[in-house]
Amino acid sequence: xxxxxxxxxxxxxxxxxxxxxxxxxxxxxxxxxxxxxxxxxxxxxxxxxxxxxxxxxxxxxxxxxxxxxxxxxxxxxxxxxxxxxxxxxxxxxxxxxxxxxxxxxxxxxxxxxxxxxxxxxxxxxxxxxxxxxxxxxxxxxxxxxxxxxxxxxxxxxxxxxxxxxxxxxxxxxxxxxxxxxxxxxxxxxxxxxxxxxxxxxxxxxxxxxxxxxxxxxxxxxxxxxxxxxxxxxxxxxxxxxxxxxxxxxxxxxxxxxxxxxxxxxxxxxxxxxxxxxxxxxxxxxxxxxxxxxxxxxxxxxxxxxxxxxxxxxxxxxxxxxxxxxxxxxxxxxxxxxxxxxxxxxxxxxxxxxxxxxxxxxxxxxxxxxxxxxx
Numbered sequence: 544x545x546x547x548x549x550x551x552x553x554x555x556x557x558x559x560x561x562x563x564x565x566x567x568x569x570x571x572x573x574x575x576x577x578x579x580x581x582x583x584x585x586x587x588x589x590x591x592x593x594x595x596x597x598x599x600x601x602x603x604x605x606x607x608x609x610x611x612x613x614x615x616x617x618x619x620x621x622x623x624x625x626x627x628x629x630x631x632x633x634x635x636x637x638x639x640x641x642x643x644x645x646x647x648x649x650x651x652x653x654x655x656x657x658x659x660x661x662x663x664x665x666x667x668x669x670x671x672x673x674x675x676x677x678x679x680x681x682x683x684x685x686x687x688x689x690x691x692x693x694x695x696x697x698x699x700x701x702x703x704x705x706x707x708x709x710x711x712x713x714x715x716x717x718x719x720x721x722x723x724x725x726x727x728x729x730x731x732x733x734x735x736x737x738x739x740x741x742x743x744x745x746x747x748x749x750x751x752x753x754x755x756x757x758x759x760x761x762x763x764x765x766x767x768x769x770x771x772x773x774x775x776x777x778x779x780x781x782x783x784x785x786x787x788x789x790x791x792x793x794x795x796x797x798x799x800x801x802x803x804x805x806x807x808x809x810x811x812x813x814x815x816x817x818x819x820x821x822x823x824x825x826x827x828x829x830x831x832x833x834x835x836x837x838x839x840x841x842x843x844x845x846x847x848x849x850x851x852x853x854x855x856x857x858x859x860x861x862x863x864x865x866x867x868x869x870x871x872x873x874x875x876x877x878x879x880x881x882x883x884x885x886x887x888x889x890x891x892x893x894x895x896x897x898x899x900x901x902x903x904x905x906x907x908x909x910x911x912x913x914x915x916x917x
Contacts, residue, residue, distance in 0.1 A: 590637030591618035598633030675753035685732030700752025701759035711761030715747035773797035786851020787830030
């Protein structure tokens with residue numbers, strides 16, 4: 544049987560051939576340095592913290608726009624550091640206002656030394672740049688839903704000024720969970736996992752430009768991430784100020800392929816690494832969404848009432864009664880609530896990172912319990 548990586552490369556090459564694009568050259572090795580992002584969580588609004596270059600002569604600040612931030616919640620500092628070295632980095636200025644230091648998705652140890660704060664950094668082999676993200680990940684069979692928390696206090700990048708996209712973010716919240724409902728109804732997650740096709744990823748958009756991810760204009764996603772990522776077709780389903788979908792811009796990950804635009808009433812089908820059509824999205828003329836297996840009658844996701852998706856959605860799949868979905872995100876409490884008909888799900892999360900705090904798996908039974916392996 545053809546190995547998954549070989550199949551992925553073959554189908555990716557076929558995709559590019561259809562688009563008339565050459566395969567990119569292999570990436571070159573770096574200069575022995577990696578980029579890291581540290582998030583310093585504040586106890587309260589006040590002065591931020593600063594890197595002390597004297598603590599690491601081989602380290603240098605990353606000064607690109609939106610790689611660093613300072614707001615009432617946190618100070619974010621990006622650095623270029625030697626690769627795979629155990630370092631202690633010094634910081635000064637608002638030291639007394641720091642309660643946590645985050646690298647990627649977790650805490651790293653730090654200590655106070657007079658007017659300095661010293662962070663113990665583990666050896667870093669590859670870029671570690673996601674600390675500024677504030678998103679909750681909900682993992683199910685063959686699928687992960689990434690729910691971004693739109694905090695006005697953290698607004699940055701293209702969302703730093705002007706009206707905050709409250710309606711669009713609320714619509715994305717609902718559309719994320721509406722797509723999850725379709726994935727569940729149609730068994731798409733179990734199918735892609737069973738067939739080793741990758742993992743379905745459902746996402747919205749960031750409003751705080753983490754690691755310069757400007758993520759604008761407002762949109763949502765549902766894509767099948769191929770094993771190895773290269774070849775993944777990523778759609779961007781844009782959301783207007785009315786909370787309805789306008790169009791879809793699709794790019795292919797890692798291949799340098801040109802983007803394609805799909806307007807309302809133009810379907811887009813996601814293809815697996817073995818060339819099979821997996822599922823199809825179609826924005827309807829009204830700005831609603833159809834989603835289903837590529838070879839079957841789709842489900843219809845439409846807003847509740849006459850407005851956009853911000854207030855909720857109805858999910859109607861063939862042969863089953865429609866489901867009513869509403870979503871509420873309480874930033875102050877760190878609680879995400881999802882109502883599906885009479886079922887209320889409560890997801891508690893870390894307000895500093897978005898990390899899911901609610902239990903996500905059933906503890907293993909005691910040894911004497913019979914486990915059916917069939």
